[in-house]
Amino acid sequence: RKQLLQTLKGKDNVTLDGQKVMLYANIGNIKDLATVIQNDAGGIGLFRSEFIYLEKEDFPTEEEQFQIYRQVAQTMAGKRVIIRTLDIGADKQCDYFHMEHEENPALGCRAIRICLTRPEIFKTQLRALFRASVFGRIAIMYPMITSVQEVRQIKKIVEEVKQELTSQGVEFGNPEQGIMIETPAAAIISDNLAKEVDFFSIGTNDLSQYTMAIDRQNPQLDPFFDPHHPAVLRMISMVVENAHKAGIWAGICGELGADQSLTKEFLAMGVDELSVSPGSILPLRKIILETNVGEYKAGKEC
Ligand code: PEP
Numbered sequence: 001r002k003q004l005l006q007t008l009k010g011k012d013n014v015t016l017d018g019q020k021v022m023l024y025a026n027i028g029n030i031k032d033l034a035t036v037i038q039n040d041a042g043g044i045g046l047f048r049s050e051f052i053y054l055e056k057e058d059f060p061t062e063e064e065q066f067q068i069y070r071q072v073a074q075t076m077a078g079k080r081v082i083i084r085t086l087d088i089g090a091d092k093q094c095d096y097f098h099m100e101h102e103e104n105p106a107l108g109c110r111a112i113r114i115c116l117t118r119p120e121i122f123k124t125q126l127r128a129l130f131r132a133s134v135f136g137r138i139a140i141m142y143p144m145i146t147s148v149q150e151v152r153q154i155k156k157i158v159e160e161v162k163q164e165l166t167s168q169g170v171e172f173g174n175p176e177q178g179i180m181i182e183t184p185a186a187a188i189i190s191d192n193l194a195k196e197v198d199f200f201s202i203g204t205n206d207l208s209q210y211t212m213a214i215d216r217q218n219p220q221l222d223p224f225f226d227p228h229h230p231a232v233l234r235m236i237s238m239v240v241e242n243a244h245k246a247g248i249w250a251g252i253c254g255e256l257g258a259d260q261s262l263t264k265e266f267l268a269m270g271v272d273e274l275s276v277s278p279g280s281i282l283p284l285r286k287i288i289l290e291t292n293v294g295e296y297k298a299g300k301e302c
Pocket residue numbers: 046048087182202203204205206207253254255
């Protein structure tokens with residue numbers, strides 16, 4: 001079976017009736033790059049940059065980050081590399097951030113909320129990302145967005161960073177910028193958010209947690225957790241529709257993207273990209289190549 005999958009390398013991810021989808025890889029460390037290449041990923045759909053922070057005893061410098069982002073961009077040789085900005089907080093704690101104790105960390109100061117409260121940390125990462133963009137096709141993705149206001153605040157900080165780099169004579173690229181849709185608030189206002197960004201990537205791990213109000217870390221709640229909850233599936237469909245209305249693409253980078261029992265459904269919704277662990281890429285390609293989306297939709301109607 002493994003051998004059979006190997007024959008799918010180099011093939012397009014296209015359905016029998018001609019619908020194309022991007023199959024990208026999720027990585028949490030540059031050590032994963034070899035398996036990304038081995039499994040023929042079309043790009044990196046989620047690079048969890050927080051590992052750079054979690055592995056260290058103190059804030060990683062701009063230069064340290066730049067080296068890592070440049071290496072990923074160069075290794076992927078022109079393929080899109082979506083790097084998610086810092087997603088610390090909740091389940092990922094980092095001592096040197098000296099975060100205050102919170103009763104509800106999952107609902108607390110995490111991800112973009114830290115970046116917007118402490119812009120000096122955010123700016124260091126943005127500088128490294130903009131500089132590394134010269135060496136490949138980097139895209140930047142912002143996590144845990146809940147409002148248009150936040151996106152506008154991010155844009156303001158990005159402008160400041162670009163101006164600083166310009167005045168210092170430092171070379172930088174022009175990365176695409178997108179957001180994660182992983183809160184119900186973002187999903188519901190995705191029509192408005194779509195007008196502000198280049199792409200959406202749906203984080204179904206958090207979107208499911210926040211939609212069902214079930215802690216993703218607590219296995220005792222498994223009996224109450226329905227990964228195929230219609231509320232989550234409807235939101236995914238709505239987000240894709242709103243993205244397309246605004247002329248941008250939408251993908252899925254949460255665990256649900258690799259759920260083979262949903263692949264046809266995602267194709268029917270028009271999902272443009274699935275970003276999954278490297279080992280799931282070829283099995284998903286196989287399903288895509290065997291699917292006729294038109295027939296699947298017609299079959300659902302009757
Ligand atoms: C998600 O929430 O679905 C996601 C991809 O991000 P993380 O799992 O890192 O929170």
